[in-house]
Amino acid sequence: xxxxxxxxxxxxxxxxxxxxxxxxxxxxxxxxxxxxxxxxxxxxxxxxxxxxxxxxxxxxxxxxxxxxxxxxxxxxxxxxxxxxxxxxxxxxxxxxxxxxxxxxxxxxxxxxxxxxxxxxxxxxxxxxxxxxxxxxxxxxxxxxxxxxxxxxxxxxxxxxxxxxxxxxxxxxxxxxxxxxx
Numbered sequence: 001x002x003x004x005x006x007x008x009x010x011x012x013x014x015x016x017x018x019x020x021x022x023x024x025x026x027x028x029x030x031x032x033x034x035x036x037x038x039x040x041x042x043x044x045x046x047x048x049x050x051x052x053x054x055x056x057x058x059x060x061x062x063x064x065x066x067x068x069x070x071x072x073x074x075x076x077x078x079x080x081x082x083x084x085x086x087x088x089x090x091x092x093x094x095x096x097x098x099x100x101x102x103x104x105x106x107x108x109x110x111x112x113x114x115x116x117x118x119x120x121x122x123x124x125x126x127x128x129x130x131x132x133x134x135x136x137x138x139x140x141x142x143x144x145x146x147x148x149x150x151x152x153x154x155x156x157x158x159x160x161x162x163x164x165x166x167x168x169x170x171x172x173x174x175x176x177x178x179x180x181x
Contacts, residue, residue, distance in 0.1 A: 002050060004104040005063035006128040008032070008042040010081055013059045016052035025049045025161065025169040028096050031084040032064055039079050040066040043087070043131060045096060046104045049161060051175040063106060063124075065131045091134050095141065101160050102152040107176050117153050 001009075003026065010032065016022045025047060032042035042064035052058045087093070103109055104127060109120040118126070126148055133139045161173040 001061050001063060001106045002026075002048040003044060003062040003064055004046050004106060004124060004127065005042065005044075005065040006124045007066040008040055008064045010042070010062050010064065011059065012062060013057055014050065014052050015057045016054060019054050020172070021051055021053050022171055023049050023051050023161075023169070023173045023175070025173075026062060027086060027169075028099070029086040029092065030064075031067070031087050032081045033084045035080045035082060040068045042081065043067045043092070043135075045099055045127060045131070046102070046108075047161070048105055048107065049169070049173060049175060051172070065128055067131060067135045091140075095130060095134060098141070098146065098149050101155040102149060103155060104152060105176075108155065117151050118148065123152060 014024055026044050026049070027047045028044055030044035032044070034041050043066075044062075044064050048062060050058065050060055103117075104123050106120065109123070126145070130141060130145050133141070133145075159176065161169050163169055
């Protein structure tokens with residue numbers, strides 16, 4: 001599993017037709033629109049990246065945050081999504097900038113213990129409430145919300161994929177692996 005979120009889990013099949021391993025990046029702020037208007041749309045709150053070997057496919061699951069509170073139903077296994085692009089909402093970007101490179105993704109959480117910060121379930125539960133506050137309820141982040149986000153450990157600088165001057169990620173960046181694994 002990759003990503004971070006509650007209620008919206010997407011199954012993706014990725015294809016690499018190149019002769020070398022490539023990395024697919026799902027950047028923070030990515031908006032996933034449900035193709036059926038009865039189900040929740042999704043939001044990626046932390047960048048995830050997945051390596052795909054040369055000339056092969058790879059199926060993954062990625063969790064994203066529901067952007068519709070209780071207004072719409074949870075998606076079913078047959079629900080399809082499309083990527084709309086990166087949000088331009090200043091309100092959402094205040095949250096995303098605060099998150100920075102915090103370890104909120106499932107694949108990143110595996111590295112630290114409860115003593116290092118909040119647990120993954122607590123992270124996704126609290127973050128989902130924050131996303132709903134911003135997208136549906138119209139309230140901002142509380143001081144407690146900000147303190148909670150600040151309590152989450154960050155990636156080390158060498159673990160962060162850098163973008164170039166054109167805001168492009170590298171063609172290959174090693175998939176995130178917790179220390180010692």
